[in-house]
Every structure is written in C-alpha cells, then in structure tokens.
Amino acid sequence: MENERFYYEVSCSAPRLAPGEYVSVEFIGDSGTLRPFGNNSVGGEMGGGMDGVVRDWSARYRLPKAIEATWVSYTDRKVYTAASWLPYETILSLFRNGGEPCMPSPSGVVNGDDRNRVIKAFDLCFLPGGKVMLYVKAGVKRILLDWSVMGIEVTDDKILSDVYMRWGLDNMDGYYDAYYSEEFPGYKSWRSYISKHGTLAPLLERYLQRFNYTLNFEFENQETSIYSVESKFTNGERYSRTSKYNEAFKMPSRIKEFWAMWDYNDSRYSCYMYFNEAEVLKVFDDVYGEDRTQKGELKIKVCKYNNLFDISLNVGDKSIKLEKTAIRVFRRPIENPTKAGELIYKNYEGNHTNFFADDEKYVGE
Numbered sequence: 001m002e003n004e005r006f007y008y009e010v011s012c013s014a015p016r017l018a019p020g021e022y023v024s025v026e027f028i029g030d031s032g033t034l035r036p037f038g039n040n041s042v043g044g045e046m047g048g049g050m051d052g053v054v055r056d057w058s059a060r061y062r063l064p065k066a067i068e069a070t071w072v073s074y075t076d077r078k079v080y081t082a083a084s085w086l087p088y089e090t091i092l093s094l095f096r097n098g099g100e101p102c103m104p105s106p107s108g109v110v111n112g113d114d115r116n117r118v119i120k121a122f123d124l125c126f127l128p129g130g131k132v133m134l135y136v137k138a139g140v141k142r143i144l145l146d147w148s149v150m151g152i153e154v155t156d157d158k159i160l161s162d163v164y165m166r167w168g169l170d171n172m173d174g175y176y177d178a179y180y181s182e183e184f185p186g187y188k189s190w191r192s193y194i195s196k197h198g199t200l201a202p203l204l205e206r207y208l209q210r211f212n213y214t215l216n217f218e219f220e221n222q223e224t225s226i227y228s229v230e231s232k233f234t235n236g237e238r239y240s241r242t243s244k245y246n247e248a249f250k251m252p253s254r255i256k257e258f259w260a261m262w263d264y265n266d267s268r269y270s271c272y273m274y275f276n277e278a279e280v281l282k283v284f285d286d287v288y289g290e291d292r293t294q295k296g297e298l299k300i301k302v303c304k305y306n307n308l309f310d311i312s313l314n315v316g317d318k319s320i321k322l323e324k325t326a327i328r329v330f331r332r333p334i335e336n337p338t339k340a341g342e343l344i345y346k347n348y349e350g351n352h353t354n355f356f357a358d359d360e361k362y363v364g365e
Contacts, residue, residue: 005060006095007120010034011049012042012071013135013236014126017190018200019043022071023079023163025124027064034064042071042126046207046236047135047142049123063091064122067134070154071126072163074187075194077176079160080130080151087147094136094143095119119143125236128201140230140240143249144208206281207234210251211288213296213313217260220304227261227268234280254280255298262306268334269306270341274352276324283322287315306331307345326352 010027014020021040026033038050065088070081098119121137130151136143154160164175178184180191193200215231230240235253258273288294296315303309307329311322326348330341 003062004092004096005031005062007060008063008095009121010036010064011121011123012036012069012126013045013047013049013123014042015046015128015200015204016044017193018073018075018126018128018204019187019190020071020073020075020126022069022126023159025069025071026067027122027124028066028068029062029064031061034061046125046127046133047123047137047144048236049125063088063095067124067132069124069126069132069151070159071151072175073126073128073130074176074179075128075190075200076130077172078130079154079163079172080126081154081159082130082132082149082151084132084149086134087145090145090147091136098138098141127204128199131201135236140238142236142238144235144237208253209284209292210235210253211284211292211296212251212294213298213315215252215255215258215298216300217262218299218301219262219264220302221264221306224262224264224302227263229261230259231255232257254284256280258300262302263334264306266334267331268337269344270330270332272328272352273300273309273311274326275322276326276353279322279324283313283320287313287318287320328352 010025012022012025020042022036022042023040025036027035036049042049064086066083066085068081068083070079072079119136119138119141123135123137123142125133125135127133130153132149132151134145134147136145160172164170164172167175167178169175169178179187197203217226217229226241228240230238231252232238232255233249233253234256237249237253239249255275257275258271260271260273262269262271287296294315296313298313299311301310309325309327311325312319313322327345328343328347329345331344332339332341
C-alpha cells in the first residue's frame with residue numbers, strides 16, 4: 001500500500017581504502033526529502049555509516065522512492081553525481097517483514113533482541129569508479145539490496161567550486177593533493193594501496209560476489225546448545241542468529257568474521273573468528289570455480305574440549321580447509337555471564353589482523 005509508513009534514518013558509507021565525502025545526498029519520497037545528518041566524510045566500512053537525522057522518533061514516514069547524490073572520491077580524484085529510482089517494492093517488502101510500522105505488530109516488537117532486529121535505516125555506499133549501492137539495516141542485521149547505479153563525473157565548475165572553495169582553494173587538483181599529502185596521516189593506508197595497486201574497484205567486485213553456501217556448526221559434544229551466532233561478510237552484510245531467530249542469507253558473499261556463543265554443562269563459551277583475506281578469496285575461487293550457484297557448506301567443527309577447530313568449505317566432492325583463521329575462545333559460568341571470561345584458546349600472537357589492516361601486506365602480495 002502506498003500510504004504505509006515506517007520510522008527510518010539514513011546514512012552514507014564507503015570502503016576504508018576508498019574514502020571520500022558527499023556533497024549532497026537526498027532520499028526522496030512522498031513524505032518529503034531526507035538528508036544524512038553529521039560529518040560529510042565517508043569511509044571505514046561498506047554499509048557502516050553512522051545513522052542520525054533530526055527527526056521525530058515517534059513519527060512514521062513513507063518510504064523513499066528515489067535518491068540524488070553528489071560525492072567526492074579521493075582515490076579516483078573525481079566528483080560524481082547520480083540520480084535514480086529505488087527498488088521500492090523490494091524495500092517495502094523488507095520493511096513490512098522487519099520494519100517498524102505505524103501500529104505495533106500483533107506479536108508485539110518491544111525491546112531487547114526483538115528491537116535490535118527492526119529494520120530502520122538506509123545506507124548509501126559509494127564505491128570507486130562511481131558505483132553506488134544501498135543497504136537496509138537493523139541493529140544486528142545489514143542487507144545489501146540487489147540494486148546499484150553508476151554515477152557520472154561532474155565537470156561543471158559551478159558545482160566543483162562548492163567543494164574546493166570551502167577550503168579556500170582555487171581548483172580540485174589542490175583539493176585532491178591535500179588529501180594525498182602527509183598532513184592527513186590517517187589516510188596513509190589508502191594512499192599506500194593506491195600507489196601499489198591502483199584502483200580498489202576490481203578487488204571490491206570480488207568482495208561483492210555471492211555464493212550458494214550455508215554456514216554450519218558441528219560439536220563433538222552432542223549436549224552443546226547454541227546461544228547466538230553473528231556472521232559478517234565481505235560485501236558488508238551481516239546477520240545474527242539465536243534459538244529464536246534463525247536468519248541467514250540465501251546467497252552470501254565470502255565470510256569475513258564469525259562470532260558465536262554456546263553453552264555446555266555449566267559454562268558459556270564465546271568464540272571469535274577472523275578469517276584470512278587472501279585465503280578466503282582463494283579457497284572460494286578454487287572450490288566453486290566458475291559456477292557460484294553450486295550448493296556448498298562452510299563447516300566449523302568444534303572438539304569436545306571447545307578449544308580446537310576444523311574449518312572447511314565443501315562443494316560436491318571438493319573440500320578445502322581454511323587453516324589461517326585467527327581464533328580465540330573465552331569461557332565463563334552460565335549463571336554469571338557478565339563475568340570476565342577466561343581465555344582458553346588463542347592461535348595467534350598479539351592482535352588479530354583485519355582485512356586491509358596491514359599497510360604493507362595487501363592481498364596478492
């Protein structure tokens with residue numbers, strides 16, 4: 001129905017190694033135009049922009065139908081603009097099933113884990129080359145829509161001057177040069193990547209690839225019960241599963257991080273897995289080949305002592321282990337789950353390495 005209303009906020013994002021800033025962003029619909037609120041800078045994580053608008057939390061609004069955006073890509077040294085209709089029916093279906101409408105649902109979404117699963121945000125993500133993607137988000141869920149649009153480069157100096165004149169500069173070259181200078185040490189990592197590899201776009205396209213696999217846990221102790229599971233993927237999507245909510249994506253991208261909690265006897269175990277970037281990229285390519293629609297399984301086996309793991313990707317008669325995953329496990333009593341946990345397993349020294357965390361060792365080197 002066209003008059004259905006929901007509460008939602010909007011934000012913008014970009015990959016950590018392809019930052020920039022938006023000049024203007026508008027989500028346009030029958031309830032008016034909504035703009036992101038706060039710092040115009042984007043970067044850090046695909047889909048991970050900070051939500052926040054000056055908006056009445058008790059009110060409900062019709063969903064947006066179109067976007068208009070103009071943004072700067074530091075890595076491309078270009079300004080892009082895009083205007084497009086949004087996939088309204090897809091968005092409406094997602095909000096109907098997981099959004100917060102005018103009237104409370106019959107089941108009564110009120111607080112806690114239920115509240116964290118309410119979809120109530122959009123995130124417009126800018127990629128190198130002028131590509132734009134859109135996420136819808138809840139507290140423990142982020143979904144990348146099957147929609148994108150390509151922006152076109154802005155050459156009109158009337159628009160460009162709004163960017164460079166804010167800093168008292170004469171042209172865009174001076175603006176870009178400033179971000180490539182040592183005056184911005186926080187941007188050293190993407191400058192290093194660009195100097196070595198050029199654009200990030202080809203690697204991000206691999207991050208966005210989807211595969212037909214499920215993620216399954218197996219415990220040697222049959223009495224073990226899962227408390228919660230959270231998965232993060234290379235395309236920016238994430239979800240959390242509990243005994244009440246067994247959500248999963250049908251065609252996820254490659255696994256990036258995995259967190260789980262399970263109970264055995266009188267103890268609760270917390271496990272954190274950080275997958276190795278180069279290994280994940282290679283293993284998925286080797287197992288799936290050209291056909292990413294083959295049914296597969298990412299299997300995680302846990303030993304009876306809860307401190308040894310066997311991780312493998314399996315498709316048909318192909319099976320390859322993922323042996324470079326950084327893992328740590330904590331144990332605490334179930335009756336006091338807030339107590340600081342005891343570290344019972346860690347297979348790496350120091351801090352774990354995130355994707356793109358090391359300025360000197362990028363994928364392919």
